[in-house]
Amino acid sequence: MAEDSGPKDSAMVKAQNVSKIYSSGAIKVEALRGINLEVRTSEMIAIMGPSGCGKTTLLNCLSGLDDLTGGKVIIDGVDVHKMSDNRKSEFRAKKMGFIFQSYNLLPVLSALENVELPLIISHVDEKLARRKAIEALSLVGLEEWKDHRPSELSGGQQQRVAIARSLANSPSIIWADEPTGNLDSENSLEIISLLRKLNREVGLTLIVVTHDQAVASQTDRIVVMRNGQIVRTKDTSSPPSLSSSTELDEDNSNE
Ligand SMILES: Nc1ncnc2c1ncn2[C@@H]1O[C@H](COP(=O)(O)OP(=O)(O)O)[C@@H](O)[C@H]1O
Ligand SMILES: [Mg+2]
Numbered sequence: 001m002a003e004d005s006g007p008k009d010s011a012m013v014k015a016q017n018v019s020k021i022y023s024s025g026a027i028k029v030e031a032l033r034g035i036n037l038e039v040r041t042s043e044m045i046a047i048m049g050p051s052g053c054g055k056t057t058l059l060n061c062l063s064g065l066d067d068l069t070g071g072k073v074i075i076d077g078v079d080v081h082k083m084s085d086n087r088k089s090e091f092r093a094k095k096m097g098f099i100f101q102s103y104n105l106l107p108v109l110s111a112l113e114n115v116e117l118p119l120i121i122s123h124v125d126e127k128l129a130r131r132k133a134i135e136a137l138s139l140v141g142l143e144e145w146k147d148h149r150p151s152e153l154s155g156g157q158q159q160r161v162a163i164a165r166s167l168a169n170s171p172s173i174i175w176a177d178e179p180t181g182n183l184d185s186e187n188s189l190e191i192i193s194l195l196r197k198l199n200r201e202v203g204l205t206l207i208v209v210t211h212d213q214a215v216a217s218q219t220d221r222i223v224v225m226r227n228g229q230i231v232r233t234k235d236t237s238s239p240p241s242l243s244s245s246t247e248l249d250e251d252n253s254n255e
Contacts, residue, residue, distance in 0.1 A: 013207070020054075020228075094171075111142060115161065142164065
């Protein structure tokens with residue numbers, strides 16, 4: 001990363017006292033309650049916690065897909081929620097990639113066309129878009145499958161196409177919401193090793209929501225949420241005796 005970035009800038013994501021209240025009629029849901037979180041450049045973290053605790057809301061609020069009720073989010077030095085909607089979309093398209101549980105591939109398009117599509121929407125020149133899409137597909141090991149449609153690919157392969165699509169614009173950050181939620185354990189491990197490899201080799205900052213302890217343990221740090229708050233973080237590189245892995249196991253069994 002840039003050598004002139006001081007210690008303050010080593011954070012890719014900085015969330016300060018972030019809150020989110022959904023209101024529909026008289027009913028108010030406090031989905032996020034005072035979240036403070038920093039993610040370093042090129043760090044890979046997992047966000048865990050029971051269903052409904054606010055994990056998806058957190059990703060949406062941090063990435064600027066959704067508005068905040070209170071607090072502040074700084075991404076790579078930029079205050080995300082101060083930007084106009086247009087600038088925010090542009091910022092996201094340049095800087096971020098997204099991966100979802102359900103792959104979200106268009107069934108009538110080939111793997112290559114699915115990867116190309118966001119580039120073409122962002123007005124990248126056709127030839128350049130094709131080159132970038134092929135590069136991204138080869139990064140995930142699917143160059144030979146480029147002409148296949150999603151229905152002709154396994155779940156693991158479809159998720160790799162979705163990962164290639166998220167990489168095609170050379171983002172700095174990837175947000176992944178339960179990326180292995182529809183996969184068996186073997187494919188889950190393959191996907192998480194691929195994400196880990198991209199994190200290490202390309203220096204991507206990766207924020208992965210997961211229910212799967214095996215997936216989470218591949219990351220640098222596990223952040224545990226409960227009821228709209230961060231209740232614990234565990235540095236996975238620290239010796240086991242210093243961390244509370246039994247508590248994390250409990251969290252998992254509650255889901
Ligand atoms: N668009 C929405 N409108 C109202 N409530 C919502 C909306 N999205 C999420 N919620 C509520 O916010 C809380 C957190 O949801 P979510 O972030 O989806 O949790 P998780 O991803 O951890 O399962 C839940 O109580 C959920 O019902
Ligand atoms: Mg969710």
